[in-house]
Amino acid sequence: MNPWPAVERIVDEATDPSGLRDHGLQLIAARRWRATGRDVPAAWVEAERSAAITALAIPPLLVRIRGVLEGPILVLKGAEVAARYPDPALRPYGDLDLLVPDAGEADRALREAGFRPAEGEAAVARPQHRPPLRWPRSPLPIELHHAVPTPSWATSPPVATLIAAAVPSAVTVDGIETLPPADHAVLLAAHAWLHYGPRFRTRDLIDVAVMAEGIDPAALADRAAAWGLGRVWTATVAAVDQLGSQRGADLREPSLAGEHLGRWVGALWAPSRGAVPRALAQTVGRDLRPWPGEAWPTRLSRLGRAVPHTLRSAATYRSEKR
Amino acid sequence: MSYRVAGHVYHRAVDDEVVVFDGRTETYLGLNTTAAIVWTALAAGSSVGAAADALEARTGISPDLARADAIALATDLVERGLLEPTAG
Numbered sequence: 001m002n003p004w005p006a007v008e009r010i011v012d013e014a015t016d017p018s019g020l021r022d023h024g025l026q027l028i029a030a031r032r033w034r035a036t037g038r039d040v041p042a043a044w045v046e047a048e049r050s051a052a053i054t055a056l057a058i059p060p061l062l063v064r065i066r067g068v069l070e071g072p073i074l075v076l077k078g079a080e081v082a083a084r085y086p087d088p089a090l091r092p093y094g095d096l097d098l099l100v101p102d103a104g105e106a107d108r109a110l111r112e113a114g115f116r117p118a119e120g121e122a123a124v125a126r127p128q129h130r131p132p133l134r135w136p137r138s139p140l141p142i143e144l145h146h147a148v149p150t151p152s153w154a155t156s157p158p159v160a161t162l163i164a165a166a167v168p169s170a171v172t173v174d175g176i177e178t179l180p181p182a183d184h185a186v187l188l189a190a191h192a193w194l195h196y197g198p199r200f201r202t203r204d205l206i207d208v209a210v211m212a213e214g215i216d217p218a219a220l221a222d223r224a225a226a227w228g229l230g231r232v233w234t235a236t237v238a239a240v241d242q243l244g245s246q247r248g249a250d251l252r253e254p255s256l257a258g259e260h261l262g263r264w265v266g267a268l269w270a271p272s273r274g275a276v277p278r279a280l281a282q283t284v285g286r287d288l289r290p291w292p293g294e295a296w297p298t299r300l301s302r303l304g305r306a307v308p309h310t311l312r313s314a315a316t317y318r319s320e321k322r
Numbered sequence: 323m324s325y326r327v328a329g330h331v332y333h334r335a336v337d338d339e340v341v342v343f344d345g346r347t348e349t350y351l352g353l354n355t356t357a358a359i360v361w362t363a364l365a366a367g368s369s370v371g372a373a374a375d376a377l378e379a380r381t382g383i384s385p386d387l388a389r390a391d392a393i394a395l396a397t398d399l400v401e402r403g404l405l406e407p408t409a410g
Contacts, residue, residue, distance in 0.1 A: 034337065048336045049352070052336045053350055055334060056350070060345040137348035
């Protein structure tokens with residue numbers, strides 16, 4: 001489906017800037033509100049500047065990375081989806097996700113070429129990627145993935161299979177590739193589910209719709225089934241279809257607790273009823289365990305800091321931590 | 323005199339401003355509203371005179387001041403390596 005008429009209506013109806021931000025719509029809303037004569041919050045104008053800088057930074061950064069690494073480089077998620085928006089600067093993202101055949105070797109080569117570890121709490125390894133790196137003068141950290149970010153109970157194809165099927169990236173830098181659109185659409189749905197379960201953010205639904213545009217629905221369902229995500233895909237498609245009836249005034253800020261709950265409930269969409277208990281245990285365990293390389297005391301300290309904020313907006317909490 | 327955007331330069335409009343990225347020096351430049359008017363005209367291949375006309379029309383300043391501002395900015399942008407004079 002073409003999501004844009006529904007998105008414009010949602011943005012036009014919305015009155016709460018924080019709800020729009022939490023659903024990832026602030027850049028779209030800023031442009032739309034300005035065009036329709038509404039006041040644009042100063043924070044959104046600043047976000048527009050940041051997004052413009054990010055969009056400008058991507059091509060030269062990818063050229064630099066291409067010059068360092070041998071072998072396939074696939075752009076995933078943010079930058080690739082943004083390139084398929086009407087304007088890449090309408091889709092916010094905070095890092096450059098790359099899938100490579102050997103993330104460890106790529107990490108070593110990039111460090112040798114002058115890339116440095118990114119700083120901050122987010123600069124640690126996650127289950128699917130190595131600790132982020134940053135080119136000294138680039139605004140954007142890069143994350144080298146050795147796996148695709150999906151719920152732990154998904155059965156995504158091996159990375160080698162995904163890389164073998166790569167197609168040219170919409171970012172249009174020579175030698176930079178991405179997943180085929182059908183697989184990418186499933187990945188986007190899976191990644192959103194990994195973080196939010198069935199509590200969809202509107203931007204995630206837009207991403208899926210943009211990536212799936214023009215692809216036979218049966219082919220998409222087949223790909224989702226191959227990833228063990230048939231039920232997740234069905235729920236996601238239903239939510240995309242309901243964008244047309246979503247009301248802008250209904251955009252709510254999910255709380256930190258709500259986000260966790262959404263993730264845990266999301267395990268109920270495991271491929272079969274028998275798989276649910278294990279999926280639930282894996283999902284809760286993933287939320288509670290330390291990140292790769294993180295010590296338990298650090299993890300517990302992080303948890304302790306978050307607990308007083310469980311009922312606050314998750315997006316606000318994260319932005320304050322940065 | 324007309325100009326073109328240098329090959330190592332990327333630029334985007336943000337509201338009524340423009341953000342310019344110089345890929346050679348890896349630096350960003352923010353152009354305010356009036357500078358953005360001139361940049362947008364020059365980047366589209368218009369002459370300095372046409373850029374001055376656009377500046378005058380959008381801001382209401384005098385033709386002489388608009389021309390002086392457009393020439394000064396174009397000169398500065400060329401010196402920074404962001405614009406290159408074209409043969410025409």
